[in-house]
Amino acid sequence: MKRYERFADEIAVLIRTGVLAPGEKVPSVRHASRTYGVSPSTVFQAYYLLEDRGLIQARARSGYFVREHARRPLHEPEQHVRPAQTTEVDVSELVFSVLDSLKDPDTVPFGSAFPSPELFPLPRLARSMAQSVREMTGQAIIADMTQGNPDLRRQIALRYMVSGVRLPLEELVISNGALEALNLCLQSVTAPGDLVAIESPAFYATLQVLERLKLKAVEIPVHPREGIDLEVLADSLEQLPIKACWFMSSLQNPLGASMSDEKKRGLYDLLCRHQVPLIEDDVYAELYYGVQPPRPVKSFDSEGLVMHCGSFSKCLAPGYRVGWVAGGRYAQRIARLKLMTTISPSVPAQAALADYLQHGGYDRHLRKLRHLLESQQASMLASAARHFPDETRVTRPAGGYFLWFEFPQRVDSLQLFRLALAQGISLAPGPIFSATRAFGHCARLNHGHPWDAQSEQAMATLGRILAAF
Amino acid sequence: MKRYERFADEIAVLIRTGVLAPGEKVPSVRHASRTYGVSPSTVFQAYYLLEDRGLIQARARSGYFVREHARRPLHEPEQHVRPAQTTEVDVSELVFSVLDSLKDPDTVPFGSAFPSPELFPLPRLARSMAQSVREMTGQAIIADMTQGNPDLRRQIALRYMVSGVRLPLEELVISNGALEALNLCLQSVTAPGDLVAIESPAFYATLQVLERLKLKAVEIPVHPREGIDLEVLADSLEQLPIKACWFMSSLQNPLGASMSDEKKRGLYDLLCRHQVPLIEDDVYAELYYGVQPPRPVKSFDSEGLVMHCGSFSKCLAPGYRVGWVAGGRYAQRIARLKLMTTISPSVPAQAALADYLQHGGYDRHLRKLRHLLESQQASMLASAARHFPDETRVTRPAGGYFLWFEFPQRVDSLQLFRLALAQGISLAPGPIFSATRAFGHCARLNHGHPWDAQSEQAMATLGRILAAF
Numbered sequence: 001m002k003r004y005e006r007f008a009d010e011i012a013v014l015i016r017t018g019v020l021a022p023g024e025k026v027p028s029v030r031h032a033s034r035t036y037g038v039s040p041s042t043v044f045q046a047y048y049l050l051e052d053r054g055l056i057q058a059r060a061r062s063g064y065f066v067r068e069h070a071r072r073p074l075h076e077p078e079q080h081v082r083p084a085q086t087t088e089v090d091v092s093e094l095v096f097s098v099l100d101s102l103k104d105p106d107t108v109p110f111g112s113a114f115p116s117p118e119l120f121p122l123p124r125l126a127r128s129m130a131q132s133v134r135e136m137t138g139q140a141i142i143a144d145m146t147q148g149n150p151d152l153r154r155q156i157a158l159r160y161m162v163s164g165v166r167l168p169l170e171e172l173v174i175s176n177g178a179l180e181a182l183n184l185c186l187q188s189v190t191a192p193g194d195l196v197a198i199e200s201p202a203f204y205a206t207l208q209v210l211e212r213l214k215l216k217a218v219e220i221p222v223h224p225r226e227g228i229d230l231e232v233l234a235d236s237l238e239q240l241p242i243k244a245c246w247f248m249s250s251l252q253n254p255l256g257a258s259m260s261d262e263k264k265r266g267l268y269d270l271l272c273r274h275q276v277p278l279i280e281d282d283v284y285a286e287l288y289y290g291v292q293p294p295r296p297v298k299s300f301d302s303e304g305l306v307m308h309c310g311s312f313s314k315c316l317a318p319g320y321r322v323g324w325v326a327g328g329r330y331a332q333r334i335a336r337l338k339l340m341t342t343i344s345p346s347v348p349a350q351a352a353l354a355d356y357l358q359h360g361g362y363d364r365h366l367r368k369l370r371h372l373l374e375s376q377q378a379s380m381l382a383s384a385a386r387h388f389p390d391e392t393r394v395t396r397p398a399g400g401y402f403l404w405f406e407f408p409q410r411v412d413s414l415q416l417f418r419l420a421l422a423q424g425i426s427l428a429p430g431p432i433f434s435a436t437r438a439f440g441h442c443a444r445l446n447h448g449h450p451w452d453a454q455s456e457q458a459m460a461t462l463g464r465i466l467a468a469f
Numbered sequence: 470m471k472r473y474e475r476f477a478d479e480i481a482v483l484i485r486t487g488v489l490a491p492g493e494k495v496p497s498v499r500h501a502s503r504t505y506g507v508s509p510s511t512v513f514q515a516y517y518l519l520e521d522r523g524l525i526q527a528r529a530r531s532g533y534f535v536r537e538h539a540r541r542p543l544h545e546p547e548q549h550v551r552p553a554q555t556t557e558v559d560v561s562e563l564v565f566s567v568l569d570s571l572k573d574p575d576t577v578p579f580g581s582a583f584p585s586p587e588l589f590p591l592p593r594l595a596r597s598m599a600q601s602v603r604e605m606t607g608q609a610i611i612a613d614m615t616q617g618n619p620d621l622r623r624q625i626a627l628r629y630m631v632s633g634v635r636l637p638l639e640e641l642v643i644s645n646g647a648l649e650a651l652n653l654c655l656q657s658v659t660a661p662g663d664l665v666a667i668e669s670p671a672f673y674a675t676l677q678v679l680e681r682l683k684l685k686a687v688e689i690p691v692h693p694r695e696g697i698d699l700e701v702l703a704d705s706l707e708q709l710p711i712k713a714c715w716f717m718s719s720l721q722n723p724l725g726a727s728m729s730d731e732k733k734r735g736l737y738d739l740l741c742r743h744q745v746p747l748i749e750d751d752v753y754a755e756l757y758y759g760v761q762p763p764r765p766v767k768s769f770d771s772e773g774l775v776m777h778c779g780s781f782s783k784c785l786a787p788g789y790r791v792g793w794v795a796g797g798r799y800a801q802r803i804a805r806l807k808l809m810t811t812i813s814p815s816v817p818a819q820a821a822l823a824d825y826l827q828h829g830g831y832d833r834h835l836r837k838l839r840h841l842l843e844s845q846q847a848s849m850l851a852s853a854a855r856h857f858p859d860e861t862r863v864t865r866p867a868g869g870y871f872l873w874f875e876f877p878q879r880v881d882s883l884q885l886f887r888l889a890l891a892q893g894i895s896l897a898p899g900p901i902f903s904a905t906r907a908f909g910h911c912a913r914l915n916h917g918h919p920w921d922a923q924s925e926q927a928m929a930t931l932g933r934i935l936a937a938f
Contacts (some may be wrong), residue, residue, distance in 0.1 A: 096805060103615065126763025129817060130599035138586025139574055140668055141788035146572065163553070176645055176811040177791075183810050192661050192683070208809045319610035319816030321645075334567060340677045341652050342645040346815030348598060348790030 001367060004045035008036055008053075009291045011046060012374070014068055015055050016289065016398060026056050026064040051096045053375035054382075062297025067378060074385055077393040077406040077442075079223040085242070085436055086195065086218050092211055094432050095204045096390035098417070101426045108458040111417075111426030117318050119369055123362050125317055125352060125432050145344040146350070148174035151354035156310075156324055159357075163187040164307075165299045173338060173458045178283045178323035178340070183209055185279040185307040185325060186244065188333040190215055194243040196391070197236060198439035199228060201404075201433035201442070203253040203318035206246055210435075218242060218436045222252060224395050224404065227259035230266055237274045244277050250294035252282035254404050254433050256397020268300040277330065280308045283323075286315040286366055288399040304329035311355055315366065321467045333381045372450075373401050379451040380459070388465030401448030411441045411469045419465050425458045470836060473514035476507055477522075478760045481843070484535055485758065486526050495525050518746050520845035523851075534848060543854055546862040546875040546911075548692040554905055555664065555687050555709070561680055563901050564673045567886070570895045575873060577927040580895030581686075584870045584917025586787050588838055594786055594821060595831050601820035613820070614813040617643035617740060619763040620823035625779075625793055627828075634768045636775075640800045642807060645814045646778035647752045647792035650808070652678055652747045653778040654794060655713065656737035657686055657802040663712040666705060668697060668910070670873075670902035672722040672750070674806055677713055679904075686904045689712055691721060693873065699735055700733040706743045714748050720753035722900050723873050725866020730764050746799065749777045753791075755784040757868040758786040758843045781822055784835060797933035841919075842938035843868050848920040849928070856932030867932035870917030880910045880938045888934050894927045 013265035014020045026032075026047070033040045047064050047265035050056045055418025056064045102112055109116075119460075136269065144150075153172050160167045175181035190196060192214035198206050200219035210217050218236050221229045236242060249267065250258045271278050280297050288294055307330055323343050327334045339345075356362065362376055377396075380403055384394055393406040407413065413429040419425055427444075449455070483489045496504065501512045516533050519525045573582055576860035578585075588731045606769045613619075622641050626770035629636045644650035649798060651674075656848065667675050669688035673729065673884035679686050687705050690698045697716055705711060719727045728736065740747050749766050755762055775798055790816050807813075846865075849872055853863055862875040874884065882898040889896055897915075898910025918924070 037681070092805065092809070096808075099615070099808070102613070105612070114611060117610050120607070122605065122607060122610075123603075126599075126602035126605070130595075131601045133595035133598045133821075134592075136591065136595070138589070138591060141586050141591075142581075142583060143572070143574070145788050146568070162678065179809075180811045187681075205809065210810050211808065212656075249487075319614050319813070321614075321811065321813055321815045337681065339565075339568070340561070340648075340674065340681050342649045342790065342811060344788070344790060345645075346790045348820040349815040349817060351604075351816070 002125065003038065004042045004049065005367070005438050006291070007029060007036065007042055008046035008049040010036075011050060012053070012055055013290050016396070020066050022066050024066050025062070026066065028063055030391075031101060049371075051061055053371050054378035055375070065328060067382065074381070074388065074392050074394045076395060077082070077224045077404065079229065079406050080222055086216055092208050095208060098428060098432055099422050101417075106424060107421070108454060109449060110458065112446045112448070114318055115314065115373065115446075119372055120316060120318065121365050122358065125356055128355040129348065129352035129362055130387045132355050133348050133372045135347065136351060139305065143349050144347045148172070148344070149347070149350035149354050151358065152350050154358040155354055160326065163299075164297070165296065165326075171326045172330060173198075173325050173327055173331060173335045174345055174350060175323045175325060175341055176336060177313050178281065178309045178320045179205060180342065181309040181323050181325035181334075182206075182246070182279060182281055182336045184334045185309065185327070185330065185340070186213060186215070186246065187337055188330045189244045189277050197233065197242050197245040197247075199247055199252060201254055201430065201439050203248070204428075204432045206281075207433075207435055213350075219435060222255055222257055224255045225257055227252060227257040227263060228267065230263065230270065231311040233267075233272055234270055237270065237276060242274075244279060245271065246279040246281065248281045248284075249297050250282060251287065251397060251400040252427065253284070253400075254402055256395045256400055256402055256404065258294050258398060264297045265300050266378065268297050268306070271305060272303060275305070277328075278306045280306055281446075282391060283307055283311045283314050284400045285310060287370060287373060287401070289370055290398055293400075298326060301328060307334070315360065315369065316356070317349075317353060320353065322349050322353055370399070373399075375447065375448040376401070376449070376451050377403065379455070380445065380447040383456055383459040387459045389463075389466055392466075401446055403445050403447060405443050405445060407441045407443070408464060408469070409441050412440070413441055413443045416443065417464060417467075420462055423461050423465070427462070470768055472507065473511045473518065474836070475514035475760070476505065476511055479516045479775065480519060481522070481524055481658075482759055484777050485865070489535050491535050493535050494531070495535065497532055505521060513849065518840075520570075523839050523847035524844070525611045531775070536851065543850070543857065543861050545864060546693045546873065548690055548698065554669075555685055561677050564677060566812075567895075567897060567901055570886075570890050575893060576890070577894040577923060578918060579914040579927065580897045581915045581917070583626075583782065583787055584842065584915075585919060587919065588841055589785060589787065590829065590834050593601070594825055597824035597829055598817065598821035601824050602817050603815065605820060608831075610816050613816045613911065615811070617641070617809065618816070618819035618823050620827065621638070621685060621819050624823055624826040629795065632762050632764070632768075634765065634795075636795050640795045640797060642794050642796055643819060644792045644794060644807060645811055646790045647750065647778045648674060649811065650778040650792050650794035650803075651675075651715070651748060651750055653803045653810070654778065654796070654799065655682060655684070655715065655830060656806055657799045658713045658746050662796055663937055664709055666702065666711050666714040666716075668716055668721060669905075670723055670899065670908050672717070672756045673901045674829055675750075676902075676904055686819045688904060691724055691726055693724045694726055696721060696726040696732060697736065699732065699739065702736075706745060711745055712744075713748060714740065715748040715750065716880070717750045717753075719751060720756065720866060720869040722753070723871055725864045725869055725871055725873065726866060727763050733766045735773070736768050740774060741772060744756075744774070745798075747775045749775055752780045752783050752873075754843060754871070755867045756781060758841060759867055760840055763868075767795060770797060776803070783836065785825070786818075789822060790814060791818050791822055836926045842868075842917065845916040845918070845920045846872065848924070849914065849916040852928040856928045858935055861935075870909050870915055872914050872916060876910045876912070876935060877908050877938070879897050880935060881907070882910055882912045885912065885934060888932060892930050892934070894930060896931075
């Protein structure tokens with residue numbers, strides 16, 4: 001990372017955390033150069049970059065200001081105070097009707113679960129793929145099927161090491177995307193009828209998986225910024241025979257909440273006391289906007305109690321379907337379950353990713369991707385402030401490509417979903433994120449696609465529909 | 470297919486069905502030419518081919534004879550008369566210890582479930598892969614994830630049509646190999662605790678899947694040549710609340726049995742009467758030795774009661790992990806279950822196979838592969854006749870790459886497995902093919918690898934171990 005990029009990231013953190021308030025003037029080039037001990041040209045380049053990312057804007061003869069939209073920002077939502085609830089899960093029909101709505105390529109994909117594949121280095125990946133399959137031996141194909149591609153395993157372990165997690169290679173199981181890993185983790189520690197603690201709101205696939213495996217959900221409320229409510233969790237663990245927790249401790253889907261390191265340690269200690277395993281869904285880990293990657297709960301895991309699931313689908317190679325789990329003490333059980341269900345993820349896809357991670361410039365790609373997503377977030381936030389009702393609340397996640405909107409109580413988000421779809425706009429209505437069909441006035445919007453006039457228009461249309469409620 | 474190849478196949482059928490007895494003289498070139506109305510050079514070429522495949526051998530100045538090994542052929546096994554049994558399944562540990570034994574590349578892989586990857590057109594596949602990923606658009610990646618690659622779906626449907634099965638495209642679900650398809654089929658029609666009719670002996674993964682899903686097995690005996698015992702099945706369907714059948718109607722694993730078309734229709738009618746769905750595992754369909762592909766039960770399926778599962782793993786592209794199911798009336802349920810567990814098989818792998826099926830020469834490859842496997846079967850049969858105890862019985866499947874050996878009762882095949890492994894030879898002991906741990910004196914041997922001096926030596930070693938029992 002270049003000097004000016006690092007400096008730009010520092011300023012971006014100041015903006016995001018509110019140290020530099022919306023509408024406020026950014027330090028002048030001379031001032032910044034002196035204060036931070038960097039050359040004026042570095043400051044210039046950093047400001048250009050931040051302007052490019054939509055975080056600041058130049059005003060003629062006055063210098064740079066934190067971008068205007070934030071002058072009438074929408075408020076952030078609060079945590080809904082609700083006790084933990086235990087529920088049989090039955091959301092699949094609803095979720096599938098939302099997923100079906102995404103099939104039409106002409107729909108504005110605010111409801112999508114993926115960022116635009118145009119953000120990914122597909123041509124470079126194609127080269128890695130062509131190269132790997134050309135060199136692939138029959139021997140390796142058979143071996144990689146049971147054990148996973150050894151280079152890929154090493155590269156993944158290396159990335160853990162760099163981010164401060166020491167991982168014996170044996171803990172790693174390569175899977176068909178993170179979703180398979182999550183499924184296998186859950187099956188390795190539960191039986192039908194068991195209770196599993198999940199977040200509320202939760203990723204809808206979590207609910208579907210619980211439904212499929214006939215598990216019961218104990219929904220733990222999540223604060224939109226600070227993550228899981230540990231007090232409610234502690235009570236639930238005390239009172240209920242919870243067999244596992246399935247949480248996203250960083251960039252939670254759909255809220256974007258990230259727990260502090262202190263809170264993550266608290267969570268780990270709590271689970272250790274009860275000896276309840278944690279399935280840590282960390283598929284957005286690489287999409288943080290700040291300078292530091294968020295630390296996973298797995299980094300505190302001295303007892304092998306955490307199954308940490310990751311994937312390349314959201315940050316590099318959608319459709320390759322390669323993910324993994326660092327399975328702790330459950331690794332062997334998970335590996336065997338995998339052999340019994342799909343045997344192995346595609347061997348060529350594994351090899352292509354291994355080659356790309358070694359030679360493709362993954363970190364460079366990630367930096368670019370993070371900046372694009374942050375800039376698109378700023379655009380969507382600004383657009384929402386322009387078009388949505390004033391009482392609307394919205395999250396400000398420090399990463400990823402989702403915003404969670406809390407509309408006025410009179411808004412029925414399922415109806416909003418249908419009305420918007422009729423106008424060619426998809427969105428993810430709140431109730432698909434809850435076993436109890438809560439969040440009826442909320443919705444998740446995806447800003448993972450390049451922001452353009454069509455996006456802006458779609459936001460205006462949504463604003464009009466919202467106003468009519 | 471060339472004229473002489475077709476003629477060779479006809480002669481091969483005569484040999485396999487015993488019309489031309491072991492050791493018997495094959496018609497002279499002149500005689501054959503006149504009888505069958507083909508040119509002498511066609512006969513010559515056909516005989517060279519059959520010699521190449523190990524089915525006949527030339528004797529100086531006497532012409533061609535059906536190959537010698539068959540002069541003291543081992544007998545075929547009989548069906549074990551046993552009533553259907555209902556059992557909780559618990560074989561995984563045993564199976565995994567066998568699978569583990571295959572990891573060492575220096576082991577003679579008689580225990581393997583795959584044919585040698587050297588038999589597959591890996592370089593041609595690599596070209597298809599390189600080409601497809603180069604042309605792949607972001608749009609297509611996302612679309613193919615939910616619906617599967619449309620070209621691949623069409624190519625598969627086309628192959629069904631050619632083999633006489635009319636299939637609406639909507640019935641097809643592309644999966645992570647056949648094993649995932651089989652898992653999903655089972656889950657779409659059963660709940661934990663349900664009864665499922667399976668074969669005895671059965672493919673061990675069947676047993677593992679039942680165990681994992683907490684289903685109970687009703688084991689229906691299989692005749693080594695004629696397949697499932699329909700009378701036992703009829704009784705079981707009458708008396709027990711069987712929720713599904715999981716059968717291989719052609720080239721059953723491990724016996725290699727293929728039901729006649731008449732019997733297949735009988736099976737279908739029986740299941741229709743009881744409205745019990747059939748999961749038809751047909752992964753060896755393309756590996757028949759004769760001139761005609763075996764007909765699947767699916768070809769009789771007028772009511773959508775049959776879920777027909779296929780795969781490219783055993784005949785074209787191991788490690789790509791692409792299979793499918795023609796799911797009949799259960800197709801949508803299966804597709805949704807797949808979305809909830811792995812979302813999709815690898816998109817590049819799907820595209821590569823679609824390209825290969827269109828342009829790669831699949832049928833040419835399959836013809837070559839079938840001949841190689843048939844020749845290797847002849848070699849293993851000959852070698853067994855030379856080295857194994859006289860009382861040994863062995864199947865003669867009309868396809869695939871497995872032989873099922875029934876050793877004298879005094880042989881403990883689990884002990885045989887351990888002793889052989891100590892000598893660097895793997896095999897699949899009988900008990901892993903049964904929930905009741907039957908078949909303790911049987912074993913499945915793989916002849917899917919090019920036959921060489923090491924194979925011959927390994928058979929001799931096995932013979933010595935067998936003699937010591």
